Amino acid sequence: MRGALSRIDRFWYRPAPATRLAALRIIIGGFALGYVVIRGPHLMGYADFDASQFEPTGVTSVLSGTLSDDVLGALVMITILAGVAFVTGAGYRVTGPIFAMLLLFVTGYRNSFGQIFHTENLMVIHVMVLALAPAADSVSLDAWRRGETRTLEPDGRYGWAIQLMCLLTVLTYFISGQTKLRNAGLEWVTTDTLRNFVAYDNLRKAELGDSYSFIGAALVAHGWLFKPLAAFTLAAELGAPLAMLGGRVAKLWALSAWLFHVGILAVMAILFPYPLAGVAFAPFFPVEQLWRPFKRLVQYRPEIRPIRVPSLRGKG
Amino acid sequence: MRRVYAFIVSVVFVIAVMLPVLGDPRSDSFPLSTYPMFSGLRDSMASIDHVVGVAGDGSRTALPPESVANDEVLQALAIIRGAVRQGPEATEKLCRQAALWVYESRWENIETVEVLTDRFDALAYFDGDKSPMSSVLHARCLVEES
Numbered sequence: 001m002r003g004a005l006s007r008i009d010r011f012w013y014r015p016a017p018a019t020r021l022a023a024l025r026i027i028i029g030g031f032a033l034g035y036v037v038i039r040g041p042h043l044m045g046y047a048d049f050d051a052s053q054f055e056p057t058g059v060t061s062v063l064s065g066t067l068s069d070d071v072l073g074a075l076v077m078i079t080i081l082a083g084v085a086f087v088t089g090a091g092y093r094v095t096g097p098i099f100a101m102l103l104l105f106v107t108g109y110r111n112s113f114g115q116i117f118h119t120e121n122l123m124v125i126h127v128m129v130l131a132l133a134p135a136a137d138s139v140s141l142d143a144w145r146r147g148e149t150r151t152l153e154p155d156g157r158y159g160w161a162i163q164l165m166c167l168l169t170v171l172t173y174f175i176s177g178q179t180k181l182r183n184a185g186l187e188w189v190t191t192d193t194l195r196n197f198v199a200y201d202n203l204r205k206a207e208l209g210d211s212y213s214f215i216g217a218a219l220v221a222h223g224w225l226f227k228p229l230a231a232f233t234l235a236a237e238l239g240a241p242l243a244m245l246g247g248r249v250a251k252l253w254a255l256s257a258w259l260f261h262v263g264i265l266a267v268m269a270i271l272f273p274y275p276l277a278g279v280a281f282a283p284f285f286p287v288e289q290l291w292r293p294f295k296r297l298v299q300y301r302p303e304i305r306p307i308r309v310p311s312l313r314g315k316g
Numbered sequence: 317m318r319r320v321y322a323f324i325v326s327v328v329f330v331i332a333v334m335l336p337v338l339g340d341p342r343s344d345s346f347p348l349s350t351y352p353m354f355s356g357l358r359d360s361m362a363s364i365d366h367v368v369g370v371a372g373d374g375s376r377t378a379l380p381p382e383s384v385a386n387d388e389v390l391q392a393l394a395i396i397r398g399a400v401r402q403g404p405e406a407t408e409k410l411c412r413q414a415a416l417w418v419y420e421s422r423w424e425n426i427e428t429v430e431v432l433t434d435r436f437d438a439l440a441y442f443d444g445d446k447s448p449m450s451s452v453l454h455a456r457c458l459v460e461e462s
Contacts, residue, residue, distance in 0.1 A: 045386050052402070056348045104347065106360055118353060119348065121347040168329060179351055180355045182341040183342065183355040187357055193358045201354075202442070207434065208364070
């Protein structure tokens with residue numbers, strides 16, 4: 001028993017560089033901040049929806065009614081400010097959790113009008129993990145204010161949060177796969193279900209005046225394509241936990257999952273920006289190495305060599 | 317102490333994310349979800365609730381999501397579906413909202429707006445047969461200022 005617990009502890013509390021967790025804070029936090037900034041007008045637009053359309057979900061269940069223009073607008077603006085503090089690592093112990101809660105709330109509000117989207121779930125969950133981890137010990141305004149100049153030793157207190165983000169990523173895909181099995185069984189793969197879903201989704205987009213996938217619309221005529229695609233989908237989802245083995249297996253799975261989303265975009269015109277930008281899979285990679293080339297550039301000092309000048313002594 | 321904190325936070329997150337699995341696989345929430353979209357069995361028949369603009373010559377144009385909601389097609393679908401579920405008063409209101417949008421957007425030629433449920437064969441649709449197999453009209457209204 002002790003041996004098993006010790007192995008779990010070594011696996012979970014695995015040492016990682018503080019700079020890796022900081023890089024994830026910047027990458028994931030930066031993406032989330034960018035999302036709120038770019039989608040700000042869209043998020044604030046929910047203030048125009050009728051109260052009769054309000055179906056609160058998750059944290060917005062505490063609301064007894066819809067939010068006014070002013071309140072929703074203020075919440076979005078404060079989320080942006082908190083996001084800046086999160087990304088720059090300023091007052092992180094306070095601003096980290098504040099940004100995470102506000103992000104959860106404003107994205108939750110968007111999902112509270114009869115339609116639950118599934119494009120922000122993992123982004124919000126990752127930000128929440130980062131908010132509860134020491135992700136501003138390095139590469140942050142907090143570290144700069146403390147005068148922290150030394151390179152922190154890799155430590156498990158940075159590694160566990162990275163392991164957790166990896167596990168939560170694979171769990172979301174695994175859950176999606178097991179939901180298909182629970183709702184449809186293996187017939188999800190052995191019947192024309194995926195083909196019919198692609199046709200149905202493109203049809204409803206066309207009949208609701210939206211852009212749809214011409215690729216998907218053309219491919220549905222070739223039914224034989226879809227059973228292998230369905231098998232690949234289910235394999236990528238149910239096989240996700242293998243990514244926790246790390247190394248090449250993790251990278252291969254991340255690539256499979258990314259290709260899965262490329263496929264969804266191609267045949268259904270459904271955009272999952274967080275995984276498509278690669279950010280969802282960032283915890284699987286040594287992302288702190290991304291700024292090595294820039295660090296080298298900043299630290300570059302050209303070597304100054306003395307020039308030999310011939311001696312003029314004793315000559316004329 | 318740090319290890320205990322890490323352990324507790326990790327267990328709480330994993331349990332929270334896995335919790336929806338214990339419930340109805342068709343249920344959904346945010347951000348904790350079973351991701352039930354596209355998870356059931358599906359045949360090629362599809363009933364679509366939508367809003368259509370009709371021109372003077374009888375030609376029909378599907379109105380975009382912005383006419384009833386925002387730029388999200390699924391949000392528009394949910395709004396229309398909700399109105400259809402609520403009944404004639406709600407579909408009339410939705411129809412007038414869409415008609416006002418058409419008027420303010422200055423879409424030429426569209427004279428009336430209809431809220432419909434059309435039934436299609438999705439595979440036949442992309443094989444060239446775009447006409448609905450059946451149609452239920454919920455509301456019709458004129459495009460005018462108010």
